[in-house]
Amino acid sequence: MRKVLLTLALTVAAMFGMAAPALAHNVLVSADPAKGSSVEVGPDRITLTFDAPVQPGDVNQVAVTGPAGDQWAEGEIRVDSNVVTAPLRPLGPAGEYTVGYRILSADGHPVADKYTFTLTKAGNGTPAQAKAAGSPAGEQAAGEQGGSGGVPIWVWIAGAVVLLGAGLTLALRMGKESTK
Numbered sequence: 619m620r621k622v623l624l625t626l627a628l629t630v631a632a633m634f635g636m637a638a639p640a641l642a643h644n645v646l647v648s649a650d651p652a653k654g655s656s657v658e659v660g661p662d663r664i665t666l667t668f669d670a671p672v673q674p675g676d677v678n679q680v681a682v683t684g685p686a687g688d689q690w691a692e693g694e695i696r697v698d699s700n701v702v703t704a705p706l707r708p709l710g711p712a713g714e715y716t717v718g719y720r721i722l723s724a725d726g727h728p729v730a731d732k733y734t735f736t737l738t739k740a741g742n743g744t745p746a747q748a749k750a751a752g753s754p755a756g757e758q759a760a761g762e763q764g765g766s767g768g769v770p771i772w773v774w775i776a777g778a779v780v781l782l783g784a785g786l787t788l789a790l791r792m793g794k795e796s797t798k
Contacts, residue, residue, distance in 0.1 A: 621789050628785070644668040644700075644723040646731065653733040660709030660741045664691065664717055666702045670724040673697075677728065679720045680704035685713030688745030697721075708743030712736075 650665040651657050664680055672678065674697040682690040682704070693705035702721055709715070715737060720730040 621792050643725060643727055644670050644672060644721065644729050646719075646733075649717070649733065651735040654735065656736045656738050658737075658739045660737055660743065661706060662708075663706055664704045666704075666717075666719055666721075668700045668702070668721070671699045672702055673722040673724065673726070675722055677720070677722045678702060679718075681716075681718045682706060683716045683718070684709070684745060685711050685715070686745075690715065690743070690745055692746040707746055709737050709741040710743045710745065712738060712740040 645668060646666055647669050648667045651661055664682060666680070678695050678697055680691055680695055680702065684690055688710075690707050690709055691704050692707050696703045702719070713736065714734050716732055716734050718730070718732040720728055723729045
């Protein structure tokens with residue numbers, strides 16, 4: 619019986635040891651302009667700083683939506699370790715701007731969220747053309763929360779059941795051999 623319990627304990631410890639890396643998604647630690655801030659002059663770029671390096675690639679997106687729903691991000695998004703920078707067109711109307719982002723986390727999973735800042739004094743800029751916006755899926759990036767893209771949970775559950783079954787079978791066979 620002791621062997622069965624030991625095998626069960628080792629199986630459970632192995633399952634938790636394998637699952638830990640999947641919980642390490644990047645977290646936004648600061649932004650410029652900051653979340654909820656008010657600015658008098660529109661910034662020329664959005665800078666997002668995360669707690670861990672962001673994987674470079676075309677999957678990283680930043681969209682800036684103005685008060686009328688127009689896109690203001692335009693140009694190539696730059697990733698430098700844990701800092702993501704997106705160029706902006708000169709901003710136009712005063713009001714609330716939404717920054718939506720989707721980045722590829724250090725653990726390989728996409729992370730998406732959004733925040734707002736307010737432009738208190740109207741600028742003289744014009745919005746980006748729909749095709750030229752900084753993010754081909756800007757509205758998608760702005761509206762997503764956390765995205766999936768990792769291993770589905772049922773795979774982890776099936777793996778746990780298989781490991782548990784194998785461990786139990788091994789323990790029962792070892793117990794029968796020692797009683798002979």
